[in-house]
Amino acid sequence: MHAITNSGWVEVITGCMFSGKTEELLRRLRRAEIAGQEVAAFTPAIDDRYGEESLGSHAGNEWTATVVENDPESVLEIPGKLNGEQVVAIDEANFFPAELRDVCEKLAADGRRVVVSGTDQTFRGDPFHPLPALMATAEYVEKLQAICTVCGEPATRNQRLIDGEPAHADDPTIMVGAEESYEARCRNCHELRED
Structure with a gap:
């Protein structure tokens, strides 16, 4: 939470595959944990590369996560799955529907730090939604190569x-x-x- 305004914010970590997006997400979560902040992480059910209830990086690092189906109703339920955590992480955002942007906005308005990672382009080089909308409304965007x-x-x-x-x-x-x-x-x- 920003100390002066008491507001939350949204951070987006994006880039192509193999650029270290999830590794950067995990780095930020480890730092939040060191700072004594409680963290809740979410990952899409469609991405089962690292097993159930876990988000992971190509470097082999993992974090326990709640699996969310990639449909609008399930995404809209994310705020109800929280138990007071100040930091909310969402990995592989490109697999979620457009409603994810509204959920991130709601969480930030509730005073939470929201850290989102996902690739911003399809294999064709087209925008991979909902990343463009998240990037446009986020306070912080980092694009990795x-x-x-x-x-x-x-x-x-x-x-x-x-x-x-x-x-x-x-x-x-x-x-x-x-x-x-x-x-x-x-x-x-x-x-x-x-x-």
Whole structure:
């Protein structure tokens, strides 16, 4: 809570995949805990890479989290799941619906520090909602970069690969049996198949 205004705020940590968004979120949560602040963390049910009730980073760090379904009704219930925590963390915000922005605004208006992380672009390079709205209304925004796996320059894009080849621009799904993976790429090395 800001000491003068007694108000909360929203922080957004964003960037492409592999840029350290969740690691930065976890760093901020550890610092809040050291400061004696109680923390509540939330993660979407769709992201089960680190097991149930846990948010984690590629570096192997984890934090206990409440799993929330990625539908409007479940997101709107987040404030009711709190028990006086001053710091609220929401990971992988890009998997939540637009109602997340309103929830973050409500939590900040209630005097809480809200720390949100998520990628701001789809594999096509388009805005990944609700991150643009969260970035526009947040008090603090930090956009991180990864390293381009092709040229080594700072990466800001999510490169989707299907069987090792760049994904087709018009196909959001993969064929049965195909292997999907992602890399961080810079603007110049980011590719979308048009054929």
